[in-house]
Amino acid sequence: MTTDRLTPSTGAPAASAAPAHKAPGSSGRFWATAYTLLLMLTGTNLPTPLYRGYEQAFGFSPLMVTLIFAVYVVALIPSLLIAGPLSDSIGRRKVLLPAVLLAALGSLAFALASNVVWLFGARILQGLAVGAASGALTAALSELEPNGNRRRAALVSTVASVGGLGAGPLLAGLLAQYAPAPRVLPFVTEIVLLIPAVIAMATLPKSRPTTKWRPRRPSVPAPVRGVFASSGMASFLAFTVVGLFLSLVPTYVTKLSGSSNLALAGGAVALMLACSAIAQIAASGKPAPGLQITGLALLAVGLVLLAVAGQISSLPLLLVATVIGGVGQGLAFLGGITEINRVAPPDRHADVLSSFYVVIYCGVGVPVIGVGFLATVTGLLTAVQLFAGVVAILCLIDLAVLSRKHRAEAA
Template sequence: MAAHPSTVGRHRFGIARTNSHLASLSVRTDSTHLPSRITFGCCAFALVTLIVGTNLPSPLYAVYAQRFGFSPVVLTLVFAAYAAALVPALLLAGSAADAFGYRRVLLPGLAFAVAGVLVFAYAEGTGWLFLARVLQGASVGISSGALTAALTRTEPAGRTHRASLVTSLATTGGGGLGPVLAGACALWLPAPTRTCYLIEAVTLIAAAAGLATLPGALGRSGIRWRVSLPTIPATGRAVFVRACATSFTGWAVTAVFLSIVPSYVRSLTGNRNLLLAGVAAGLVLLVAAVTQPVATRVGARPLQLVGLLSLAGGTALLLVAGTTRSLVVVIAAAVLAGIGQGLAFMGAIRSANHTAPSSAHAAVISTFYIATYLGVGVPVVGVGLLATSTSTTTAVDVFAVIAGLGSLAVAAVHARAGRAVVASAVGEQPTCR
């Protein structure tokens, strides 16, 4: 998922000019560090690789379910274990990078990621899958904030918007590539539930080698490490809550596509092609990654409003797919939901950053991410429970109705808030007679 943007002055000759947004992220200038394209590239490569690995299992869950004999609710619990581990790790590691420096946080984080994919590669039972997802969630919770800050600090020209866009594309694009790559490996390479993970492990080790070249003092601010507690801003509270609701909704839809839609495609079409399942799972985030760069100039509220309406359209098409049993309609639903996810999340994170005060920016953004990961974990478990008691098709249909109505409800709240802002602005204008 995309991480929050910040504001940073132009770096030159290793001297950075910081402003309040940069200070709020506890990103400090290190006079011994000279930003370079290589360092920036290493950080971006590490983030892409990390996120690709977290979604590799998506098209393989159906294979695991058949091999280990577990129900759809267990499948979704395995998927949700990622979020259950990520949130505590995010709270524990929130200020660790500022206290110890980026390198000392990132290398252990990638070590957890390597352990997670190796457990997947050699899984011999359902418990192994839970352990692997917990390790992956911990790795992203530990590493994502430090990588986001490192990208901002090492952007060669100090262009914060470029660093934020790279972060966003790495998380959405990497998340979408994971299922596709796993499906392709399963189709064309031997050992379909092992090869993709071994390739990922080697790539993660290469990424860690790149991060090992980061200066040890990069990011170290001298503050004491502490647990980051969730915080809601005192001013702009309504805007922040709407942003959290938008992110929750968008990632709930995305999580269902990543976890249970591959099995849904099997049940609709009878096709057991894992590459097809991977494309169906990853298309939402791939489309989101393509959508975001073309909408960077649109305001935060319109982004969320249009994105939520598109999400509603995507879930409506998913409902139609259950009736028509059409793979084409499933793909169209993924594309429309992907457009919605890309726009809605970009607008939501922009609003969250705008409302976060400089004195508590990291804590406020952590709260936003907690809401986001609840969207990843909670609704998908409900879908799994329903699929176990009825069928996968019925469960997805019910989710499509609830998610579509939820998207429309949050969109209505945004629209009403927009009208209130316009009315207030008009009321403040002098009356001309």
């Protein structure tokens, strides 16, 4: 995962140290690479509104949903740490083509799923695919941008990443609700849409190796550990909310609304991610400490409203909570990654960012396992409410730490 900067919306690396490849048709390759990134992230979030149906069909609990969700992160992290430097060493094409094929296999496993074992296998394949592809795809975008404009490449990466994260639940919800074969058609559609991506990755230009391959061991230099701790915690909390929305909130929405409409469940996730992306684009360039403080405050408010919405069974309040939480998530993460980029020493930049990614993906995958365990005892609505309350308190604690630190630096 070799980077020069990060895309603000997802934390995907936005550039590589490799020189841009200027070849005829590179504009077409640029947009084909953006399409591939969009489709990879769309596919990994297709299951989001379908978990309720899997629960009913295969007879498992919300705990199993969170474990299925978390195994994706367990597979993704080592893949991310290995494949980033590997693509610098052996070339983008040799990493990206297998990654896209793995993504297609993951969707095929979902389409064929007849029990929970298939779901675990499919999520592992998706985690390996996205972990391998995320760094190499965003690096390829930077290298293939026709005018060598890395800012434009980063913007396209941001739009493609967030578009995929939001489009997956929405597309699956619409197809599952209004088309036949609700647990098959979304994944068959993804496989068909990945065919142009396979062709595009197979025809990428050869790139010259820039480094010798070695697995990247996450580490944080001592001088930046204070900033890493506070900013890492802010982004960890921001991504616990993403994990909650991607795993359990669709079921929460159906219980709260009394509707089994899968498009509604997927739409709530898409709304949250859309608000996150819009907030980041609007706030780009603003001071990082203020972004983190404002984001954590909004996250806390959104989480409290999420809990209250469940208590009073109010779908409109849930949508308000989704919007506020999405904006807060976007600002907190943008501020955190900006601050990490500022303090990371140039010779350890990738190592620090690798560690930061591990923190983020742990935020996505680990806390929701606790919610799943809790849901088996208290029920889903109560578990989500308790989780939201605890994370809101942690947001306020980190907000206080960051505020004190910001005042001390300004004095």
